Amino acid sequence: MICVSIGRGRHRHMIAEHKHLVENGIRLVELRLDYIQGEVQVRRLLRDRPCPVIVTCRRKSDGGRWEHSEEARQTLLRTAIVEGADYVDLEDDIAAGVPRYGSTKRIVSLHDFQKTPADLTLLHKRLASMDADVVKVAAMANHPTDNLRMLQMVHASKVPTVGICMGDIGVPTRILGGRFGAPFTYATFNDDRVLAPGQIGWRQMREMYRYDSITAATRIYGVVADPVAHSLSPVVHNAALAAAGIDAVYMPFRVPAEQLDEFLSAASRWPLAGLSVTIPHKEAVLKHAAHTDDLVKSIGAANTLSFAADGITAANTDAIAAVESLVAALQGDERATSDGLGLKTTLVLGAGGAARAVAFGLKKKGVEVTVTSRTADRAKKIAAEVGCKSVEWAARQRMPYDGIVNATPVGMHPNVDESPYDKEHLRPYMVVFDTVYNPENTLLIKEARSAGCRTVTGVEMFVRQAAIQYRIWHGAEPPPQVMREALKRATASAKQPL
Numbered sequence: 348m349i350c351v352s353i354g355r356g357r358h359r360h361m362i363a364e365h366k367h368l369v370e371n372g373i374r375l376v377e378l379r380l381d382y383i384q385g386e387v388q389v390r391r392l393l394r395d396r397p398c399p400v401i402v403t404c405r406r407k408s409d410g411g412r413w414e415h416s417e418e419a420r421q422t423l424l425r426t427a428i429v430e431g432a433d434y435v436d437l438e439d440d441i442a443a444g445v446p447r448y449g450s451t452k453r454i455v456s457l458h459d460f461q462k463t464p465a466d467l468t469l470l471h472k473r474l475a476s477m478d479a480d481v482v483k484v485a486a487m488a489n490h491p492t493d494n495l496r497m498l499q500m501v502h503a504s505k506v507p508t509v510g511i512c513m514g515d516i517g518v519p520t521r522i523l524g525g526r527f528g529a530p531f532t533y534a535t536f537n538d539d540r541v542l543a544p545g546q547i548g549w550r551q552m553r554e555m556y557r558y559d560s561i562t563a564a565t566r567i568y569g570v571v572a573d574p575v576a577h578s579l580s581p582v583v584h585n586a587a588l589a590a591a592g593i594d595a596v597y598m599p600f601r602v603p604a605e606q607l608d609e610f611l612s613a614a615s616r617w618p619l620a621g622l623s624v625t626i627p628h629k630e631a632v633l634k635h636a637a638h639t640d641d642l643v644k645s646i647g648a649a650n651t652l653s654f655a656a657d658g659i660t661a662a663n664t665d666a667i668a669a670v671e672s673l674v675a676a677l678q679g680d681e682r683a684t685s686d687g688l689g690l691k692t693t694l695v696l697g698a699g700g701a702a703r704a705v706a707f708g709l710k711k712k713g714v715e716v717t718v719t720s721r722t723a724d725r726a727k728k729i730a731a732e733v734g735c736k737s738v739e740w741a742a743r744q745r746m747p748y749d750g751i752v753n754a755t756p757v758g759m760h761p762n763v764d765e766s767p768y769d770k771e772h773l774r775p776y777m778v779v780f781d782t783v784y785n786p787e788n789t790l791l792i793k794e795a796r797s798a799g800c801r802t803v804t805g806v807e808m809f810v811r812q813a814a815i816q817y818r819i820w821h822g823a824e825p826p827p828q829v830m831r832e833a834l835k836r837a838t839a840s841a842k843q844p845l
């Protein structure tokens with residue numbers, strides 16, 4: 348079950364949000380009395396409540412907003428109990444002093460904004476011993492394995508327990524609580540008004556992560572990156588899983604570079620079924636792979652991991668997706684042949700992971716590739732590995748090419764007024780491919796269209812690389828249009844025919 352926390356300054360706004368949530372199918376809300384400005388009228392909030400409530404009044408030291416005396420706070424909580432609130436949240440230092448009364452259930456809670464305590468079992472025992480109907484632990488995650496410890500505590504407990512790791516490292520505990528036996532998870536009313544670090548909006552929790560249909564059998568997938576909050580992979584994969592009715596969920600795993608080895612070594616304890624891999628882990632994951640194909644070996648980087656009893660299999664779907672995107676764009680072009688792309692020469696801008704994958708993919712298709720990068724040495728290195736040419740960044744526009752591929756972040760949101768290639772050098776015979784997908788219509792793409800070039804957007808590559816991952820993981824044909832639409836909605840790009 349999803350419990351939505353409502354924190355509003357006015358009673359009428361809190362009541363209106365409560366009503367709205369119930370009309371939308373929410374069956375439990377948390378009323379955060381500490382957000383109310385002025386005198387709190389508990390009876391007014393509870394009187395005609397449309398669904399069960401948890402009454403919480405959080406001190407500043409526990410992440411709340413309560414500014415008045417502790418005595419007044421505890422009086423409010425006792426009043427809520429007398430008024431028959433369904434649940435009342437009592438912090439561990441006051442729970443023993445507030446006796447059980449009537450039918451109100453007691454949530455005994457602990458908050459730690461610094462760390463996830465080392466001995467969660469002992470902590471849980473102490474909280475449960477305070478006549479708890481529900482134990483709640485919300486603690487900051489500093490390490491991805493904090494999540495596992497928290498979820499294992501939830502799983503092992505006899506008293507219903509909500510265990511949440513805060514911060515963006517802790518997001519998986521919010522999504523997977525039910526899978527490990529938690530009675531509910533907390534979500535916010537509004538995506539932009541989070542009441543605790545790492546909280547997710549209720550719509551996203553319900554519609555994107557399908558929280559209520561996650562069970563112990565649900566397979567776990569995700570994207571491992573640092574940072575990861577901006578990733579649109581959860582949007583695309585979850586939309587596809589929902590459309591196909593596959594019992595799996597896909598989530599962001601923020602894993603700092605120095606913690607990757609430990610995270611992957613613990614994969615079977617979640618258990619993880621598959622991961623997309625992005626910056627900065629694409630190369631570092633390889634040493635964990637028991638199986639790699641020739642493409643991964645030659646590129647030296649993987650963006651897809653599959654977990655099985657006989658070890659991890661690493662794949663690279665970026666290179667294939669880039670080539671497939673160009674093939675689709677060149678369909679009907681008189682230059683295209685059955686085995687070749689129809690591009691004789693192509694300039695790849697950038698020398699990172701995407702550039703490397705694109706350069707390999709194009710070279711394999713017989714294209715004469717030239718790589719250019721702001722940092723000349725990186726371009727030279729890729730050129731040596733791929734067996735192609737490199738050119739100085741300042742000289743990138745001196746020679747004409749059939750194809751131009753942007754594999755730098757130039758033009759990406761919020762720097763939407765930038766382009767890595769001047770429009771004066773664009774020619775109608777060129778195919779211009781921008782791997783940036785947010786926004787879809789970058790300045791480079793817009794200027795290329797104006798110059799009469801064929802264009803390929805990063806949305807097309809992104810959907811294709813995700814679709815290949817889907818095939819690898821689920822052994823089924825993905826719904827590309829569902830994925831494309833989900834990505835476009837998320838980037839709020841204008842509808843464009845692909």
Ligand code: NAP
Nearest residue numbers: 697698699700701702721722754755756782783805808809
């Ligand atoms: P990366 O490994 O960090 O490499 C980024 C490259 O861009 C480096 O060569 C970097 O040069 C260059 N660069 C960065 N800022 C620049 C600037 N202001 N001017 C000129 N060059 C600049 O990143 P990546 O994984 O290759 O990803 C690059 C881009 O590709 C991403 O931003 C993303 O939009 C896109 N991408 C798209 C897809 C897709 O499916 N559509 C998939 C993967 C990536 P230095 O070495 O000098 O820093």
